[in-house]
Amino acid sequence: MDLDPDTQAMLKVAAGDKQAxxxxxxxxxxxVARFAFRFVGDPARAEELTQDIFVKLYRHAGAYKPTAKFxxxxxxxxxxxCLNEMRRGEYRVARLATGAPDAEDAGGLEMPGPEGDxxxxxxxxxxxxxxxxxxxxxxxxxxxxxxxxxxxxxxxYRDIAEALEASxxxxxxxxxxxxxxxxxxxxxxxxxxxxxxxxx
Amino acid sequence: MSCAEEEDxxxxxxxxxxPPHRARVEAxxxxxxxxxxxxRLLRVTVARMAEVxxxxxxxxxxxxxxxxxxxxxxxxxWRERLAALLRPGVLVxxxxxxxxxxxxxxxxxxxxGEPALEEWDPGALEVATxxxxxxxxxxxxxxxxxxxxxxxxxxxxxxx
Numbered sequence: 001m002d003l004d005p006d007t008q009a010m011l012k013v014a015a016g017d018k019q020a021x022x023x024x025x026x027x028x029x030x031x032v033a034r035f036a037f038r039f040v041g042d043p044a045r046a047e048e049l050t051q052d053i054f055v056k057l058y059r060h061a062g063a064y065k066p067t068a069k070f071x072x073x074x075x076x077x078x079x080x081x082c083l084n085e086m087r088r089g090e091y092r093v094a095r096l097a098t099g100a101p102d103a104e105d106a107g108g109l110e111m112p113g114p115e116g117d118x119x120x121x122x123x124x125x126x127x128x129x130x131x132x133x134x135x136x137x138x139x140x141x142x143x144x145x146x147x148x149x150x151x152x153x154x155x156x157y158r159d160i161a162e163a164l165e166a167s168x169x170x171x172x173x174x175x176x177x178x179x180x181x182x183x184x185x186x187x188x189x190x191x192x193x194x195x196x197x198x199x200x
Numbered sequence: 201m202s203c204a205e206e207e208d209x210x211x212x213x214x215x216x217x218x219p220p221h222r223a224r225v226e227a228x229x230x231x232x233x234x235x236x237x238x239x240r241l242l243r244v245t246v247a248r249m250a251e252v253x254x255x256x257x258x259x260x261x262x263x264x265x266x267x268x269x270x271x272x273x274x275x276x277x278w279r280e281r282l283a284a285l286l287r288p289g290v291l292v293x294x295x296x297x298x299x300x301x302x303x304x305x306x307x308x309x310x311x312x313g314e315p316a317l318e319e320w321d322p323g324a325l326e327v328a329t330x331x332x333x334x335x336x337x338x339x340x341x342x343x344x345x346x347x348x349x350x351x352x353x354x355x356x357x358x359x360x
Contacts, residue, residue, distance in 0.1 A: 016283070018271060022264060029259040038256070046257075051267050058271050125251060132252050150214070151249040157216045176210035180238070183245035 006070035014061040025054055028071070030196040031153055032078050038148040039082045039141075041133055047165040049085065053078045068162070075155070079145050086141055127189065141180050146171055147178035203228065203235055213242045 002004050003011070006027070012020035023077035032053050057077050064073050145164060149155040155163070161171045205228040211217050212225045229235055276284070284290065 018268060021271065022268060025264060026259060029263070030257050033257040033259075043257075044357060047263070051263070051270065054267050055270050055274070059274065128248060129252060132249075151246070152252070157211070157214070172211045172216065173207065175214070176207055179210045179242055179245060182249075183241045186245055186248065187241060 003066055004070070007066045010061060010064050010070050010073070011066060013058060014064055021054075022056055024057075024070075028074060029054075031071075032074065034152055035075065035078055035145075035148050037081060038136055038152060039086075039144060041137060045183045049082060050054055052085075053081050069154075069159060071155070072162045075149055075159075077151070079149075079163055082145065083141055084184070128186070131185050131189045134180060135182040136178075139181060142166075143174045143178040143181075146174040147182070150175050151179075203232055205229075205232070205235055206238060209235060209239050210242055212245075213239065213246055 005025065009020040009024050013024065027049065033046055033050040036049040036053070037043060040046055053074075057074060060077060064070075090130065136147065139147065142164060146160055149160045149163060150157070157171050157175070158167050160175075161168045164171060164174075166174075205225055208217060208225050209220065213223060217225060229239060285294075
């Protein structure tokens, strides 16, 4: 069986290979940090969560089966960790999330702002980030997780279902509710009925 | 009031519906203006999310170092402990010690049933030699050394 490079690296990690771990860390750090950031809405907390998630990934590497996609396994670890931390009350979603944070606020992360500030669009990139951040803050944790994996990581519903340990029908419903909520907020913002940085 | 098909619209936009299901939604969209509006809104929103995802954090070398340091500080798992024990440098000498221990137990075990005659306690040896006499003493209820001497020398007293 031909194994993809992620899977091969993960099997080495399971055998205690820290070089393989560093390789996977470099390759997937951005995805996990982005996911954690969308989850908690704060770059410093997102970085803490990202490090915790990778440490957990290393500790649970023995549980990885090469039949599963590595990214699905990684996001299962990430989702469980974020949900647990939220339940423990360690983190609260930053309700005034403003999307891409300023570089000086980004802690260990280098987070460039959106490159899509297009004057021809009714919403600037920053306004869009802000609106999405606010809309995500209003979602349930599972809706937020499903939406983030779908919209920002391009994961298929089947893989999201595996990561969330849910049925595909449940994921379809989570993603629909979340996407519709974000859509309604953007619509209201464009119509000028909701200020970009207002609380929900 | 929303249609039952509304729930499927995002999956439809995402191309996540199986062909028969997709065909049903398309048929419904042809007749429902409300769902058409919602579908358009969802499609525009999904397209705009591509701009949001331009946000790309990347790890700094210090972040990587911190995580690797945390791995080094982790207590070893049972798997790692087992692997450490099975290293040739540990395993070979350990097997040597274990083999010596097993051999010692076997040797002691084989020889330990009956000690050699010279290892016996002299007192116990004497009792064993004169077991018949000792039993006689016990039957007679004798325990002082004077009584024992009398019994031993009965033949000198001219007893029949």
